[in-house]
Amino acid sequence: xxxxxxxxxxxxFVVLLTFKNMLLMMVGIILGIFVGVLPGLGxxxxxxLLLPLTxxxxxxxxxxxxxxxxxxxxxxxxxxxxxFNIPGxxxxxxTTFDGYPMAQQGRAGExxxxxxxxxxxxxxxxxxxxxxxxxLVARFALxxxxxxxxAVYFLTFCSFVGMGKEARHKILISMLIxxxxxxxxxxxxxxxxxxxxxxxxxxxxxxxxxxxxxxxxLSEILLTMExxxxxxxxxxxxxxxxxxxxxxxxxxYWATLIRSAIAGxxxxxxxxxxxxxxxxxxxxAKRFSRDPDSFGTGRIEGVLAPETAAHxxxxxxxxxxxxxxxxxxxxxxxxxxxxxxxGLQPGPLLFVEHADFVWGLIASMYLGNIAGLILVLATVxxxxxxxxxxxxxxASSVIVLCAIGAYAVHGAVxxxxxxxxxxxxxxxxxxxxxxxxxxxLALVLGDRAEDAFRQTMIASRGNxxxxxxxxxxxxxxxxxxxxxxxxxxxxxxxxxxxxGDGVPTGAASG
Amino acid sequence: xxxxxxxxxxxxxxxxxxPALAAWEPTKPVEFVVPAGAGGASDQMARTIxxxxxxxxxxxxxxxxxxxxxxxxxxxxxxxxxxxxxPHKIIVAQSSLYTIPFATNLPFSWKDLTPxxxxxxxxxxxxxxxxxxYRTTAEFLAAAKKVSATEPMKMGGxxxxxxxxxxxxxxxxxxxxxxxxxxYKSGGEAATxxxxxxxxxxxxxxxxxIAQWRANQVRALCVFDKERLPYKAKVxxxxxxxxxxxCKETGLDIDYLMLRGIFIPGGGTAxxxxxxxxxxxxxxxxxxxxxxxxxNALKEAPFGPAALKAFLxxxxxxHKQLMTEAKFLAAP
Numbered sequence: 075x076x077x078x079x080x081x082x083x084x085x086x087f088v089v090l091l092t093f094k095n096m097l098l099m100m101v102g103i104i105l106g107i108f109v110g111v112l113p114g115l116g117x118x119x120x121x122x123l124l125l126p127l128t129x130x131x132x133x134x135x136x137x138x139x140x141x142x143x144x145x146x147x148x149x150x151x152x153x154x155x156x157x158f159n160i161p162g163x164x165x166x167x168x169t170t171f172d173g174y175p176m177a178q179q180g181r182a183g184e185x186x187x188x189x190x191x192x193x194x195x196x197x198x199x200x201x202x203x204x205x206x207x208x209x210l211v212a213r214f215a216l217x218x219x220x221x222x223x224x225a226v227y228f229l230t231f232c233s234f235v236g237m238g239k240e241a242r243h244k245i246l247i248s249m250l251i252x253x254x255x256x257x258x259x260x261x262x263x264x265x266x267x268x269x270x271x272x273x274x275x276x277x278x279x280x281x282x283x284x285x286x287x288x289x290x291x292l293s294e295i296l297l298t299m300e301x302x303x304x305x306x307x308x309x310x311x312x313x314x315x316x317x318x319x320x321x322x323x324x325x326x327y328w329a330t331l332i333r334s335a336i337a338g339x340x341x342x343x344x345x346x347x348x349x350x351x352x353x354x355x356x357x358x359a360k361r362f363s364r365d366p367d368s369f370g371t372g373r374i375e376g377v378l379a380p381e382t383a384a385h386x387x388x389x390x391x392x393x394x395x396x397x398x399x400x401x402x403x404x405x406x407x408x409x410x411x412x413x414x415x416x417g418l419q420p421g422p423l424l425f426v427e428h429a430d431f432v433w434g435l436i437a438s439m440y441l442g443n444i445a446g447l448i449l450v451l452a453t454v455x456x457x458x459x460x461x462x463x464x465x466x467x468x469a470s471s472v473i474v475l476c477a478i479g480a481y482a483v484h485g486a487v488x489x490x491x492x493x494x495x496x497x498x499x500x501x502x503x504x505x506x507x508x509x510x511x512x513x514x515l516a517l518v519l520g521d522r523a524e525d526a527f528r529q530t531m532i533a534s535r536g537n538x539x540x541x542x543x544x545x546x547x548x549x550x551x552x553x554x555x556x557x558x559x560x561x562x563x564x565x566x567x568x569x570x571x572x573x574g575d576g577v578p579t580g581a582a583s584g
Numbered sequence: 585x586x587x588x589x590x591x592x593x594x595x596x597x598x599x600x601x602x603p604a605l606a607a608w609e610p611t612k613p614v615e616f617v618v619p620a621g622a623g624g625a626s627d628q629m630a631r632t633i634x635x636x637x638x639x640x641x642x643x644x645x646x647x648x649x650x651x652x653x654x655x656x657x658x659x660x661x662x663x664x665x666x667x668x669x670x671p672h673k674i675i676v677a678q679s680s681l682y683t684i685p686f687a688t689n690l691p692f693s694w695k696d697l698t699p700x701x702x703x704x705x706x707x708x709x710x711x712x713x714x715x716x717x718y719r720t721t722a723e724f725l726a727a728a729k730k731v732s733a734t735e736p737m738k739m740g741g742x743x744x745x746x747x748x749x750x751x752x753x754x755x756x757x758x759x760x761x762x763x764x765x766x767x768y769k770s771g772g773e774a775a776t777x778x779x780x781x782x783x784x785x786x787x788x789x790x791x792x793x794i795a796q797w798r799a800n801q802v803r804a805l806c807v808f809d810k811e812r813l814p815y816k817a818k819v820x821x822x823x824x825x826x827x828x829x830x831c832k833e834t835g836l837d838i839d840y841l842m843l844r845g846i847f848i849p850g851g852g853t854a855x856x857x858x859x860x861x862x863x864x865x866x867x868x869x870x871x872x873x874x875x876x877x878x879x880n881a882l883k884e885a886p887f888g889p890a891a892l893k894a895f896l897x898x899x900x901x902x903h904k905q906l907m908t909e910a911k912f913l914a915a916p
Contacts (some may be wrong), residue, residue, distance in 0.1 A: 122622055132640065260655035262652070262743060262769055264744055265688070267690065394776075406623065414879075421794075423799055426794075525769065532764055533764060535735075583790050
């Protein structure tokens with residue numbers, strides 16, 4: 075089996091290594107980086123815009139171009155997250171948690187290098203998985219029905235509640251607001267409209283990207299204006315040596331990288347997607363860290379973990395698309411439409427009937443990511459230098475960027491106002507010390523989790539034991555509950571140990 | 585003689601070009617509204633049309649595709665309603681034109697738009713998992729009937745109170761069975777959930793299940809139409825689309841089709857309708873379009889606004905009746 079995989083892959087490289095395809099690859103990556111940098115435009119929109127251009131191309135060239143836009147967008151999404159606290163892509167939200175503080179401390183170069191390298195590592199892990207385990211993995215993805223999906227979402231939520239450093243009630247309140255907002259729009263399971271109050275603009279619901287651009291990007295500008303009117307990234311040294319210095323420190327974090335890559339691959343092949351993966355990667359890194367409280371203040375693991383996971387998930391999301399015809403992400407959905415227009419039918423037979431195409435694509439994943447890494451690393455000093463521009467100039471351009479981003483998601487002016495509103499909400503949240511991440515997480519996964527739960531309940535006729543009906547769903551659910559109750563459990567353990575020592579305990583400290 | 589002939593030809597040419605001069609055509613890029621998500625069937629149809637128009641240079645202005653899939657496409661419908669009088673917007677619509685308003689009280693009716701033409705009819709097929717022992721519709725329904733009261737079979741589909749759900753309710757009342765209907769976000773999801781045995785059957789459109797059918801993971805039991813599909817080329821190792829029996833042949837007397845048609849916003853003039861109708865006829869005459877139709881097992885439909893209107897006037901009351909019987913209508 076492995077022998078044939080390597081043969082096929084080598085054949086794929088032969089297909090790919092023509093001047094035309096290499097050129098398309100570079101063009102795709104550069105376009106993708108731009109798409110990723112512009113918040114709101116995003117991978118799916120970028121790919122969709124260029125789709126008509128590819129109709130006259132041969133399928134291999136077309137998929138190389140479009141998938142390289144995707145890789146480029148995956149790389150580029152980290153840039154604005156780190157520099158301005160604006161997630162360029164939904165899966166970059168978790169990167170802002172530590173990436174932005176790093177940039178503020180003058181370590182933007184280090185953060186960018188870490189993000190890009192981690193992205194590359196994640197993608198590589200996913201491509202290796204696709205190369206050698208495609209048929210096996212495709213079968214595994216089929217085991218995911220509604221209860222399994224719900225368990226995965228539940229796990230993501232629980233890992234957040236169980237380990238935030240803010241007060242638990244604040245995390246819960248923030249998350250519940252997110253659930254509320256996620257419920258606006260069409261209710262897939264009930265078939266009716268909810269909380270649209272007759273406004274056409276609310277039919278879309280609250281788009282995750284519009285919300286996070288306001289919540290994270292705009293609110294940060296408001297806060298900075300109030301506090302000191304300056305970024306602290308001015309003294310950043312601008313040379314390529316930062317890349318080597320950062321690389322030298324990376325092997326220390328091998329455990330974080332591997333953990334995130336596994337989480338990412340796993341969520342990518344189940345359509346949990348890159349967004350859930352990035353949050354879970356961050357959560358896992360924090361959970362296993364010796365010093366979890368320092369997360370959020372500029373830890374390099376806080377950048378490495380979500381980026382590795384997001385890129386691993388984003389890449390492995392193409393596997394269910396090719397092998398099963400189900401897209402694991404928004405961009406994969408657009409590529410899927412493209413495949414059909416080029417005359418290729420995604421599904422179990424694609425690997426057999428269009429081996430040239432499939433292995434050409436897989437080969438382009440290797441080369442595209444290597445080329446992408448080199449390209450983005452070369453731009454690190456350039457992007458880090460942006461922070462030397464005086465704050466008023468930066469702030470006004472960031473606000474314009476936020477507005478363009480919010481508009482680009484659906485081409486709706488209403489979304490710009492929504493973004494401004496979310497900016498104010500974000501500002502108030504930060505002032506009151508409420509965490510924003512749980513809101514963002516609940517907004518993006520809330521309705522999917524709700525759908526999965528209600529689908530499960532229809533199928534099981536209201537029986538909750540279905541969440542332990544097989545080993546797969548049972549272990550995910552149990553792990554989720556364990557994470558949720560961890561703080562309580564560890565509290566009890568501590569107290570038991572204390573009373574066991576015979577030390578008199580004072581009033582319960584909550 | 586010769587001169588007269590030339591003069592006659594010239595006259596004829598003038599005559600032929602006169603209406604062309606007076607005819608309307610777009611003066612700026614045309615927004616092609618897709619009331620569905622990226623990569624779905626409507627999106628593919630719009631992009632195929634866009635690609636053909638571009639390739640054969642059928643229109644001076646380009647098409648720009650605008651995905652407005654919010655609230656199962658209600659977003660796109662409302663955007664068209666609000667664009668009344670703007671002939672630079674067209675939409676590729678389907679039965680959700682009336683199923684969404686009926687189910688949700690959305691203030692929309694197809695009469696808010698100007699019908700241009702049908703592009704095709706989409707079929708529905710009853711599929712079950714190939715590993716189930718039921719080889720025919722009759723066997724499947726008999727088995728479903730047996731468990732109706734205790735643990736009903738699971739039927740997957742796209743959305744709730746929409747085409748798939750309505751058809752499921754139709755089968756339930758005709759065959760006297762009960763299913764547990766599980767709504768998914770897309771037909772693709774319904775297809776993989778069937779292969780993963782999380783559901784027992786679905787009523788997907790041909791294009792939504794073709795990949796799984798070709799891999800022998802699902803079985804096509806019957807097609808909900810009066811006659812079989814015309815496509816005789818083998819799709820799986822042993823079967824073509826034409827080999828699937830109609831549901832009526834197998835004893836389940838239901839025919840149910842979904843329109844895929846083109847509309848412009850309300851208040852469109854006859855010239856504007858004529859322009860888009862002619863454009864779509866030219867698109868439909870290309871080899872690419874025929875190929876697209878066969879690949880997705882779409883059924884040909886008559887062109888022109890009159891045929892579309894006639895279909896709508898028959899299909900809307902049918903849906904109202906079916907949805908009333910299934911209790912899918914929203915409370916007023």
